């Protein structure tokens with residue numbers, strides 16, 4: 001069982017979007033549980049809007065202690081994705097999740113105001129735990145020249161934080177998804193949906209590689 005905490009103390013960077021969409025994509029190949037410990041319960045609302053049934057198991061409005069109990073019970077999930085709160089008042093909740101996590105996925109949007117809270121989350125909560133982590137660029141706008149490259153360079157060279165190679169572009173499909181109850185696994189492929197489907201698939205693949213057990217004899 002691999003527990004992936006989706007975390008950033010900055011709100012609105014895509015934690016809920018990533019939890020639901022990447023959870024759906026991973027559920028094509030793995031037994032997945034998506035857990036919501038956020039008081040805002042955005043995933044609960046989203047899950048209620050899904051008409052054709054969720055492709056993963058879902059546990060809404062959970063106390064974060066349930067994560068350590070999942071392990072004790074030997075729960076039968078390969079991946080557990082945890083959507084966490086984005087406000088500073090809920091730091092205790094986030095800390096309990098991070099204590100139980102194998103990896104922290106940190107979505108960030110390409111806005112100067114997102115940088116400081118993201119760095120604070122990393123330096124105060126993630127790095128002291130020596131928790132493996134990766135920043136995920138979200139809402140990249142392909143119409144803005146060099147936006148992706150500029151932000152990749154900022155993360156790599158100036159801030160020196162690890163990031164995923166994959167990223168998520170800004171799409172109306174993603175904006176509408178919670179209210180329409182849409183997940184990438186239920187979208188029909190067409191010109192409008194192929195971008196978001198491909199982005200989420202690339203993120204899921206990279207997470208699988210990052211979290212795969214080291215091949216025998218690698219050490």
Ligand SMILES: Nc1ncnc2c1ncn2[C@@H]1O[C@H](COP(=O)(O)OP(=O)(O)O)[C@@H](O)[C@H]1O
Pocket residue numbers: 010011012013014015016017018042086138139140168169170171172174175176177178
């Ligand atoms: N890649 C994207 N393209 C378009 N809209 C997005 C994208 N990612 C997130 N959003 C939208 O941005 C808002 C905030 O995203 P959300 O996942 O709720 O962030 P958080 O959980 O970090 O607060 C939501 O309205 C969501 O639909």
Ligand SMILES: [Mg+2]
Pocket residue numbers: 015016017038042083084086
């Ligand atoms: Mg959220």
